[in-house]
Amino acid sequence: xxxxxxxxxxxxxxxxxxxxxxxxxxxxxxxxxxxxxxxxxxxxxxxxxxxxxxxxxxxxxxxxxxxxxxxxxxxxxxxxxxxxxxxxxxxxxxxxxxxxxxxxxxxxxxxxxxxxxxxxxxxxxxxxxxxxxxxxxxxxxxxxxxxxxxxxxxxxxxxxxxxxxxx
Numbered sequence: 001x002x003x004x005x006x007x008x009x010x011x012x013x014x015x016x017x018x019x020x021x022x023x024x025x026x027x028x029x030x031x032x033x034x035x036x037x038x039x040x041x042x043x044x045x046x047x048x049x050x051x052x053x054x055x056x057x058x059x060x061x062x063x064x065x066x067x068x069x070x071x072x073x074x075x076x077x078x079x080x081x082x083x084x085x086x087x088x089x090x091x092x093x094x095x096x097x098x099x100x101x102x103x104x105x106x107x108x109x110x111x112x113x114x115x116x117x118x119x120x121x122x123x124x125x126x127x128x129x130x131x132x133x134x135x136x137x138x139x140x141x142x143x144x145x146x147x148x149x150x151x152x153x154x155x156x157x158x159x160x161x162x163x164x165x166x167x
Contacts, residue, residue, distance in 0.1 A: 041109030
């Protein structure tokens with residue numbers, strides 16, 4: 001954050017932008033958002049190629065917009081990770097010869113979160129909704145999983161509270 005100035009400056013939401021003007025809140029919110037994206041990508045990594053394929057699409061969009069605004073650092077960063085993911089996905093297809101476990105999806109989830117923050121910080125003409133819409137699937141999947149585990153499963157009579165079993 002300190003070296004790159006990677007703190008979310010705005011979300012274009014009235015009232016919330018006033019909170020982001022206070023630096024401690026902006027830093028805490030940025031940490032929460034980037035950590036949330038990293039974990040959200042990790043959560044969707046259950047089916048062979050889903051997290052990597054989604055990340056490639058998001059990185060292609062980041063590369064395109066970075067090229068449009070003339071940011072060579074973000075462009076190269078997006079293409080580098082996209083190339084690494086495409087190489088892994090090609091090698092791992094079709095039977096999932098290798099497992100990513102937790103470290104890899106969390107790493108490229110962090111990469112996506114940081115690119116999201118940097119593109120908004122460096123280019124005021126880019127809407128903060130652009131990265132949020134690109135990452136809506138893993139974020140929604142995470143929120144739905146939390147809802148299902150805490151509300152739906154807890155309300156079933158034969159399921160003990162806190163159980164992680166699925167039906």
